[in-house]
Amino acid sequence: MGNGTKDSDFIKNLPKIYALYTGAFLGVVIVLAILEQLGFPDRYIGYTFMVLTVSVYAGIGILSRTVEVNQYYVAGRQVPPVFNGMATGADWMSGASFVGMAGSLYVLGFDGLAFVLGWTGGYVLVAVLLAPYLRKFGAYTVPDFLGERYDGNAVRLIGIVVLFSCSFTYVTAQIYATGIITSRFTDIPFEYAVYFGLIGILVCSMLGGMRGVTWTQVAQYIILIVAYLLPVVILSTRITGVPIPQLTYGTILERITDLEMQLGIEQLYVQPFTNYTPTNFFALIFCLMLGTASLPHILMRFFTTPSVKAARASVGWSLFFIFLLYFTAPAYAAFARYEILSEVVGKSISALPSWVDTWGGNVGLIKINDANGDGILQFAELMINRDVIVLATPEIAGLPYVIAGLTAAGGFAAALSTADGLLLAIANAFSHDVYYKMINPKANPRLRLIIARTILIFVALFAAALASTRPTDILSMVAWAFSLAASGLFAPLVLGVWWKRANKTGAVLGMLSGFIICLYYLIGTRWGFGNGPIGTWFGISNISAGVFGIPVSFVVMIVASLATPPPPQRIQDMIDNVRIPRGGTIIEDKAE
Template identity: 45%
Template sequence: MKLRKLYTYYTITFVVFTLTVGILEWAGVLGRNGIGYAFMTLSVAVYAIIGIINRTSDPAEYYVAGRNVPSIYNGMATGSDWMSAASFISMAGILFVQGYNGLAYIMGWTGGYVLLALLLGPYLRKFGQYTIPDFLGSRFYGNGPRVVGIIAAILVSLTYLVAQLTGVGIIVSRFIHVDYNLGVFLGLAGVLVCSFLGGMKAVTWTQVAQYIILISAYLIPVVTLSVKLFAFPLPEFTYGYLLQRISVMENQINGQTVQTDIPADKLNPKIDAAKEAESRDIWKKRAEATAADLKDPAAALAAKKTALEAKVALLSSPEKIEAAKADLAAKLKGLEGAEAAVVQASLNELASPTSIAAAKEATEKALKGLPATPEAAKEAWEGKLKTEKGQSAPVKNYLALPIDSKTPGTDMLNFLGLIFCLMVGTAGLPHILTRYYTTPSVKQARSSVAWSLFFIFLLYFTAPAYAAFSRYTVLSTLVGSSIDSLPTWVTSWKIVGLFDVVDVNKDGIVQFADFVIKSSDFVVLATPEIAGLPFTITGLVMAGGLAAALSTADGLLLTIANALSHDLYYQIINPQASVKARIAISKTLLLVAAAIAAYLATFRSALIAETVAWAFSFAASSFFPILVLGVWWKRTTKEGAMAGLVVGLTIAIFYTLGNRFYGVDWLGVKSVASGVFGVPANFLVTIVVSMLTKAPAAEIQHLVESVRYPKGAFQGVDPSKAH
């Protein structure tokens, strides 16, 4: 009852704060920067206060929150822990870009909780330890399995943590206008105020508060849009109408004949199929030119440098400028369409002293921005070529099934493979599995899984609607608008580097082909601005995204620190270590892990959801098989588990890095689905090696049988006596 009152008051206070900010914005008292700072400051301050109140040095509270978290609150905390920056920021963005293909993330992540509830969650709680390596050490009677479990837990959690800090960097850099790298480290401070002070106890109660913010922030914008367009507050039931409109507008963009009874004012009369085709053709020519450059990057780089230097020299000479103007004017007479627009744009650069100065500045900037070496040029141009090819292709239908006519079956294989990896990866994530150690009983652990699924469902059920409303808004309002009168949100988000608007045919009008999506991570954060909603709602979304990223980062940092301090230092190196020393070491390692993850996040090597998918494949390939076999097959041996984990994880890491960065390709499977190779390998190796080695001792087999039953106390086994 006390907890219910506390979080009720907290929710009311948050609502009042949001309404107050909205009123101040409406009155003109609070600007955009002020709103961004207000939401960010309040969010971090609240989390810090909760962390300070719940600081502890008791090991049971630090590692498993005292095992007294009621199931509904553990469900909220797990939902917050689970719904990371990938769920909040990236999932709707992936659906925005990929359409039907993006549903793999929703089906995989929600389906994984079914596996977790049926196969692992309650049984790990019955075991009753602190960490997953604890389970491996006792179930597989030795420190060898514990050590490989520690290594796997760190790799999985660190990969996942990098994605969260990437999300933090994007949010902070956009809303308080600082450099992305600085945003990562500022956000890191928000993570540490909770996990550093109170361990799992502080993190749990902070995550409950963070869930309230993130789910409110996710639902309010899309509910507002649903009311605005349909006068109905349930977007999950109205976005189906938008899918029809989206399909019609996509067909119009592609120049296809469309017969529809949808009223014209619900579509976009400014869509110009001819202009869209013209823009795509220019992108195609750019792609051909870039492909030619890639045949000999060194020669192409030298030629570009020479051309830019010559242009700077031209723009510095009045005589050369006059001669160039005459040449361009003569050339213009024989051209029309897009080619004429390009020449006219060059002529406009030379029209006045102001335009000449601007052109010279831009050319000098381009010269400085050239890659330093042919190798760097090759890497940059490969990314450029990918963008140009994507922009030159017709718009893929939003509802198209994952079928690729060029390589039949490949897209469907990746679709199903990604679902598989996300499902089994969910059931193998150390920071999620540890949450079921925090409940008072096995019954509460089962109930906690159900509550977790409900709280996660609220967001995942809404994500497709969020993506549809956002895509419809872009198609119906941005396409056909004037380049010179683009809304302020375009400029703001271009600076962050997530997308760009490039007027390739120089007609001054935005075509859909001009809309360059560099990262789909902008969709959720930018949708309120795209739809013209008050900036207060954008600030609310920022607070929600920050809550999602920070809550997951807290849990991941604890997993890494505890794997090193509890599982490695206390269980293996120094079992006589005092409680004070163990927690001090945990806090020190937490800081080190946080700094390493923040440094890696500054590279921004992949999308948030892509990085998270890698973590899931690693978790699936390492933990899932040996945990399932450890609970459900008592013949599983120490040697089998160690061999299976090492082989499965090694294969997943090798294929992920090889496919993403070095061109390794097995059956056309993408790096995000590397677990389709790692998981079967782990199962196979574990089973074969277990059959070839001595069966576990009777005490261990009794342990396995006792863990499967929900009632009764588990007495544990001394590993030294179980050989």
């Protein structure tokens, strides 16, 4: 490896490099803010953010280009834990988390916290049950681990099917989100804007693979967290005088309850279990947590750390960086709800703040329907799209346009980074597991990388073409990813490490039964099988289908494993070695 010393210099200088980058980014925001005051038009501020950030991502992508298989698939296994944590944070937080999470909380109140809990607690499972062992194993992809542990291509193939079904709808939704944001801030029509976003995604992932995606995701995390925190910090300072929204929104919640009582709103915002039954609240948390611990594009991030110990620490850092956004989202929602209850509801419809008009009217994200015709806005007469909460907060807070541009750049970074990770997970499963492991094991490294990149482009183009048709069904299927991943992958991954007796037959039957039950319930309760949707089981909502799939996969896998002979000694020895950090990876990283 000719650039070994250059690489280790780079790793050593990472803190300095990203500190400079963060400084430069804040500098750009300040310069744009000054330019805005001097009369620089809003539209150019939007363009500047878009072009500048995408150029940075592209630059990192080009600098990280690689011809080494090990670099392409696992970034050379040298990503320090803190930086892997930031990259995982960006990988994890999608365009929808960034733009839609606070809005969901605004609508659902306490019950929306199921998402906040579900999307954080899963990392405990990742740290305790999976990440260190998967890192020790040394696979390039999640199906790769399954294929080696369960001795053969049957399990590998089912793993790929589950991976594809949970990741593909997800990546389509991310590309869709980049298209929406690009078209809203640049006037490029949506159908073309989708492909603009695609270029942003491809330059990062195609040349450098995991290595390019890692360093881009770190850069994207920094932009998205600054963009998320800044508006709500300013809002908190304006309303309460304290710039820590995560602490001050407690008093705001109290004021919300008082306002709701005055306005005669019966469903109190802070009251638990008003939208979801307790059963559905906990079922959702359960599925989101186990889904988190099964999503291949997240698990593969922990293949990139330099050691087993670093993989463990890295999960902690990942959750810390994710926590920064997720513990702010309820504050975002509370401030928005307070503004709306105190400044909008109960006012004369002709005298509402200007942002209501900006996001209503033609944009159609806010709808006002004066049902009783008294000219005064009641709470029930105001319909707000969930996405508005984050996108409109800068205006609600009366902030300059540069902050709105920053929010757009943040949402764009969130969508791009998640798309990068997902695309790589899908394409790597095809190039490494299907092509290299199943079709042509003799392929040389150069050919393997050519295949990997070709498949990546095809998957990306296919997803973008699908996204450009605005497929409403696909977009609503994104939430399914967690239940599908957990039902198909959680049991074989966990038992693969923690139960030596788990064998191939058990894995095949367990994965298939869990996955099929889950898919049956998802499709059945949404569309049905010819005769309209089937009824729910025990009143469990569609999004929590994993509640049925996960136990089924465990029970079937355990029973089938016990009914058939134990795995061969070779596999049992392998598991012994996975369980201790000492020694090299189980699958040798060949020096290619």
